[in-house]
Amino acid sequence: MNLRLLEIFRAVMQSHTTLGAARVLQISQPAVSTAIRQLEAQLGLALFDRRANRLVARDEAKILYEQSDSIFLMLHTLSQTAEELKENRYGHVRVVATPQLGHTVLPIAIQDLLAQRPNVKVFFDVRRSYTVVEKVESGAADLGLAIALEPELSSSVQMIPIASIGMVCVMRDTHPLSQASVLRPAQLAEHALIGLEMGSRLGPLVRGAFKSEQTPYRVNVEVRYSETACLLAKAGAGIAIVDTFSALAHAQPGSDLKIIPFQPDIRLDTWAILAKHRTASRLTMALVDSIQQCTRQFLDQAVSRHLLT
Structure with a gap:
């Protein structure tokens, strides 16, 4: 069964006229009438009686309309999920960090990420630096955060600078x-x-x-x-x-x-690390952006409060 034809059929049932369905779907009235005839031909079943240029729904049409509710509800949910994935509002991200970052800027960044993404789930762990690197390399974590890493690690992981501190x-x-x-x-x-x-x-x-x-x-x-x-x-x-x-x-x-x-x-360089040969998700990169922004704010506030010079 063609879903587009079924969508036009449902619009006719909801609007009670082909003209109303055409307006809702932003197509022509003849296109609606043609679609209804095509659907009836596919089903081998008359869904409407034609009376004085009007369509009157038969009992079969009413049953088909009711039974198709679940299909379109599922399609609507799927469409919303796709949109949330596009806007990074759905999914999960696994992040592991050393205590220096896991107990300071990362909680702020995670809160910032979740504020506009209630359907996102974060798996968050705090470990020593060598474990952070190991988890990212093995795929057990999508994102790692650590400080004072050896530059040579760039051959095995992708390293994104976050900040340089003393x-x-x-x-x-x-x-x-x-x-x-x-x-x-x-x-x-x-x-x-x-x-x-x-x-x-x-x-x-x-x-x-x-x-x-x-x-x-x-x-x-x-x-x-x-x-x-x-x-x-x-x-x-x-x-x-x-x-x-x-x-x-x-x-x-x-x-x-x-x-x-x-x-x-x-000088202690702070890094976000990603797997070298695995494409990071849009959600993971959104968290990296949030971490970079929150880190700048965290350090700027420390200066403005005269905690740092």
Whole structure:
């Protein structure tokens, strides 16, 4: 059965005249009459009585109209789904991120994505950087977010820049060094330090900065995550040298933490990573756009609130 003919038939049933159906469908009245004759010929069944140039629906037409409701409801639903896919309002995206991003800008970006897309579902996980890369490469995640990745990874994954940030010192606002404009290894050497383990991506970078200035790197507490280091700094256990994202997550206005730039400058590039040989969905790329925008806003707000210089 031809769906277009069935659509014209339903318009006639709803409008009660061929002229009304023609207006609804924006076609000519003769085209409507021809379609009805074609449908009747296909069915081998008369659907209307012709009386004084009018079509009067038979019982068979009424039954066909009622039974075709489910078909057109399904087609309408399918059309809406196609439109939502086109506008990135339907589907799902699997994203995995390191804590620095997963606990700061990514929740904001996900909320921004979902605000206009109530039918979208996000699968969100927070892992260490090597697991982030592994999940993207294996196809277990559509999108990964991490910082300080090796440039050589671009041979196996697609890397999209998000931001470039530095490392900072975080301490209680009552700490003797809390009023410094910048802190270098020599100034930190005589104070309790909270360090990141050497198995992390950032720990060796901090150790390298101390070595370059010929200053011993001695830590009182060693931790795996920057977030843990910030919590210890907030408790007064010492000074933590962490990435800017983690620092901002804890040193918001009204907190008792202070952020001081660390020198020598350690640049940390932030990346969104995608599988190299798999086309990313429109929804995934929409989330990448949202992450880029939310990251800029997050960092700009930190500057305007005098949390960063």
